[in-house]
Amino acid sequence: MTDGEFNIDNILTVSEITGQIKSLLEESFAEISVVGEISNFKAHVSGHWYFTLKDSNAQISCTMWRGVNNYVFFSPEDGMKVIVKGRLTVYPPRGNYQIDVRSMKPAGVGELQAAFEKLKQKLGAEGLFDEKFKRPIPQFSEKIGIVTAIDGAAFKDMQSVARRRFPIVELVIAPCRVQGAGAAEEIVESIKLLNTRDDIDVIIVGRGGGSLEDLWAFNEEIVARAIFESRIPIISAVGHEIDFTISDFVADLRAPTPSAAMELATPDINEIFAFIDEFSYNFTDNIFSLISDYKETVESFLSSYGFKLPIDNIRTKEQYLDNLYFRLENNFDNIVQNSRVRLELLKAKLEKYDTNRLLERGFTIVKQNDAVVTRLRYLNKEEKFSIIFYDGETLLNE
Numbered sequence: 502m503t504d505g506e507f508n509i510d511n512i513l514t515v516s517e518i519t520g521q522i523k524s525l526l527e528e529s530f531a532e533i534s535v536v537g538e539i540s541n542f543k544a545h546v547s548g549h550w551y552f553t554l555k556d557s558n559a560q561i562s563c564t565m566w567r568g569v570n571n572y573v574f575f576s577p578e579d580g581m582k583v584i585v586k587g588r589l590t591v592y593p594p595r596g597n598y599q600i601d602v603r604s605m606k607p608a609g610v611g612e613l614q615a616a617f618e619k620l621k622q623k624l625g626a627e628g629l630f631d632e633k634f635k636r637p638i639p640q641f642s643e644k645i646g647i648v649t650a651i652d653g654a655a656f657k658d659m660q661s662v663a664r665r666r667f668p669i670v671e672l673v674i675a676p677c678r679v680q681g682a683g684a685a686e687e688i689v690e691s692i693k694l695l696n697t698r699d700d701i702d703v704i705i706v707g708r709g710g711g712s713l714e715d716l717w718a719f720n721e722e723i724v725a726r727a728i729f730e731s732r733i734p735i736i737s738a739v740g741h742e743i744d745f746t747i748s749d750f751v752a753d754l755r756a757p758t759p760s761a762a763m764e765l766a767t768p769d770i771n772e773i774f775a776f777i778d779e780f781s782y783n784f785t786d787n788i789f790s791l792i793s794d795y796k797e798t799v800e801s802f803l804s805s806y807g808f809k810l811p812i813d814n815i816r817t818k819e820q821y822l823d824n825l826y827f828r829l830e831n832n833f834d835n836i837v838q839n840s841r842v843r844l845e846l847l848k849a850k851l852e853k854y855d856t857n858r859l860l861e862r863g864f865t866i867v868k869q870n871d872a873v874v875t876r877l878r879y880l881n882k883e884e885k886f887s888i889i890f891y892d893g894e895t896l897l898n899e
């Protein structure tokens with residue numbers, strides 16, 4: 502083979518070289534973990550996720566397929582630092598290599614905290630935390646909706662508190678996962694389900710304590726908006742007293758624990774019985790005291806000057822009415838008389854300017870081209886014109 506010539510046996514097509522690179526990369530990098538910052542994140546309508554993972558010196562494309570991404574417990578956003586696991590693949594139509602992501606988690610607690618603060622600032626700016634949107638919690642609820650895990654300790658604690666404080670209340674649970682991938686979506690569906698009923702007085706949304714990662718479903722934007730849009734008042738009860746989530750800020754009331762939420766949603770039956778006992782004990786004394794007070798009031802009315810001489814009061818009022826009638830009658834007559842005088846004056850003015858009266862007195866009217874000629878200089882002697890008398894009209898210059 503001379504210079505400038507090619508060996509046909511060594512020439513590869515684009516597909517062949519891409520296929521060899523694909524095999525080499527996918528065999529050599531079948532399982533990798535990569536840390537980087539998300540950028541250009543896009544959740545496609547197909548359900549797949551596409552994004553770029555980058556650091557200060559390089560970047561790599563990533564895909565995460567629908568179904569696989571259902572196991573991610575948080576919502577990825579641009580700027581979030583994450584650790585992904587997967588395999589390196591090649592997309593032949595473009596010749597690009599990318600990571601086929603199988604799992605994703607935040608690179609640290611700081612990333613979740615940053616996402617928390619970012620969403621808190623966003624929803625706060627939209628007004629979702631404003632006090633003007635907070636609704637009062639009913640004092641005597643007949644049915645309380647609960648959004649939590651049915652097998653969790655939080656639900657058992659709320660049941661115990663309800664039985665102790667207000668046994669007649671009915672608890673309606675819309676069970677859901679409260680941790681991990683898909684938990685936020687299930688919480689939203691449970692809130693919406695309870696809102697389809699007309700007999701729920703208040704909803705408690707919550708769970709027991711845990712790490713920031715465990716509680717993250719209650720920091721998701723979709724949960725916050727579902728709480729804000731609920732037509733039924735909601736108490737947020739997530740974690741322990743020191744834990745705060747986005748749900749706490751959006752809800753109508755925040756409770757430090759699920760048990761405390763049930764205490765806020767129910768009256769204490771012992772306090773109700775104590776009130777009834779106290780009311781019953783003092784009932785007779787209170788009634789007699791009210792009767793005595795009203796008796797004194799009635800006696801003071803009966804002994805007053807007005808009750809001693811009622812006929813005088815009536816006659817005084819009658820005289821007052823007569824005076825009013827007399828004044829009204831005089832005023833009416835005056836108004837009628839004044840109106841007649843004004844009408845006569847107006848009539849005289851109208852008659853003064855009546856053209857028939859002027860013609861009757863010997864005056865005439867000159868008209869030319871259907872218009873009244875008011876001055877001699879306006880009369881065109883070459884054209885025909887008419888003179889109107891009281892008893893008729895004559896046409897000149899015919």
